[in-house]
Amino acid sequence: MTHAWLFTGPPGSGRSVAARGFAAALLCDRQGCGECSSCHQAAGGTHADLLLVRPDGLSYGVRQTRDLVLRAAAAPVYGRWRVVLFEDADRATEQAANALLKAIEEPSPRTVWLLCAPSAADLPTTIRSRCRLITLRTPPTSAVAEVLTREGVGEKQALAAARAAQGHIGRARRLATDPAAARRRAEVLRVPLQVGMARPGGGLGQALAAAAVLVKAAEAEAAAVTEELDVPEREAMRQAFGEGSTGKGVATAVRGSASAMKDLEDRQKSRATRLKRDSLDRALLDLAGFYRDVLAVQFGADVELANAAQQEDLGKLAAAGPPEATVRRIEAIMACRERLAASVAPLLAVEEMTLALAAR
Numbered sequence: 070m071t072h073a074w075l076f077t078g079p080p081g082s083g084r085s086v087a088a089r090g091f092a093a094a095l096l097c098d099r100q101g102c103g104e105c106s107s108c109h110q111a112a113g114g115t116h117a118d119l120l121l122v123r124p125d126g127l128s129y130g131v132r133q134t135r136d137l138v139l140r141a142a143a144a145p146v147y148g149r150w151r152v153v154l155f156e157d158a159d160r161a162t163e164q165a166a167n168a169l170l171k172a173i174e175e176p177s178p179r180t181v182w183l184l185c186a187p188s189a190a191d192l193p194t195t196i197r198s199r200c201r202l203i204t205l206r207t208p209p210t211s212a213v214a215e216v217l218t219r220e221g222v223g224e225k226q227a228l229a230a231a232r233a234a235q236g237h238i239g240r241a242r243r244l245a246t247d248p249a250a251a252r253r254r255a256e257v258l259r260v261p262l263q264v265g266m267a268r269p270g271g272g273l274g275q276a277l278a279a280a281a282v283l284v285k286a287a288e289a290e291a292a293a294v295t296e297e298l299d300v301p302e303r304e305a306m307r308q309a310f311g312e313g314s315t316g317k318g319v320a321t322a323v324r325g326s327a328s329a330m331k332d333l334e335d336r337q338k339s340r341a342t343r344l345k346r347d348s349l350d351r352a353l354l355d356l357a358g359f360y361r362d363v364l365a366v367q368f369g370a371d372v373e374l375a376n377a378a379q380q381e382d383l384g385k386l387a388a389a390g391p392p393e394a395t396v397r398r399i400e401a402i403m404a405c406r407e408r409l410a411a412s413v414a415p416l417l418a419v420e421e422m423t424l425a426l427a428a429r
């Protein structure tokens with residue numbers, strides 16, 4: 070039995086879902102029947118022998134990792150294995166990765182590590198060379214649409230959302246079921262036409278306005294997701310500390326709850342930062358996908374368009390300039406993503422990009 074497995078695949082390809090399925094199979098007496106209580110607990114993340122690690126912030130620290138390594142080494146409560154599922158293992162800091170490496174180098178005999186990352190290159194060689202690699206690919210549009218229809222989304226809408234999300238199932242689900250998310254995406258996709266048509270004066274004003282719209286739309290999207298995650302967590306915390314109760318012990322409970330609440334707030338804050346960054350990156354990918362479609366129209370390529378619904382806009386932009394200009398624009402978007410990853414102020418980086426998009 071290999072003690073360390075690395076699940077890789079692009080965002081939305083289902084890395085952690087696959088890893089969880091594998092964990093369930095290891096923990097179940099019947100190799101993952103999907104029906105017993107062990108399988109249900111694994112799926113729900115409540116199995117006593119399954120440690121789920123999901124970094125909330127931008128990085129995962131060494132203290133957290135050491136703590137995890139200790140807990141991972143304990144003997145299984147029920148069956149043969151203790152499974153650690155580490156989502157976004159690429160977010161481990163260098164020191165954390167060292168702590169992780171030590172655990173994987175000298176594994177406890179009954180512990181299995183399942184790491185998830187976008188690609189093997191995102192982890193230090195020392196770690197990935199000790200893992201058995203499982204590579205997932207982006208699911209085809211039809212498969213994503215099928216999942217959505219099974220969940221009750223109309224067929225046409227499911228297909229449109231699956232195309233728009235380009236294989237990212239979670240994103241497709243959101244676009245299909247949350248009209249506000251779909252509206253924000255449409256706002257982002259108006260940017261190319263807004264800045265792309267010839268204008269007297271070079272369209273400087275439009276480019277800057279478009280940048281502001283883009284950043285705002287991404288922020289609104291992040292705020293919506295953050296709210297959805299934060300509110301139930303805060304509610305659960307309040308209930309755990311019995312807010313509103315009176316009597317003996319309340320003062321102690323209040324003191325304890327204040328510090329736990331502070332912890333929660335810190336965690337939520339760092340997650341909010343990450344969600345903001347992810348959301349802007351997602352908007353830029355949507356934009357790059359749009360120009361990719363423009364390029365496909367310019368070349369008359371027979372490929373599936375992510376933005377088939379905006380056929381008219383695509384045609385206008387395709388006719389407005391040569392393919393070289395479209396390639397240059399896609400490059401400007403990719404450069405912007407890199408600048409954002411290097412922590413350049415979002416509005417500044419995006420303005421620079423929309424100016425490049427407007428340039429002919």
Ligand SMILES: [Zn+2]
Pocket residue numbers: 097098099100101102103104105106107108
């Ligand atoms: Zn089972």
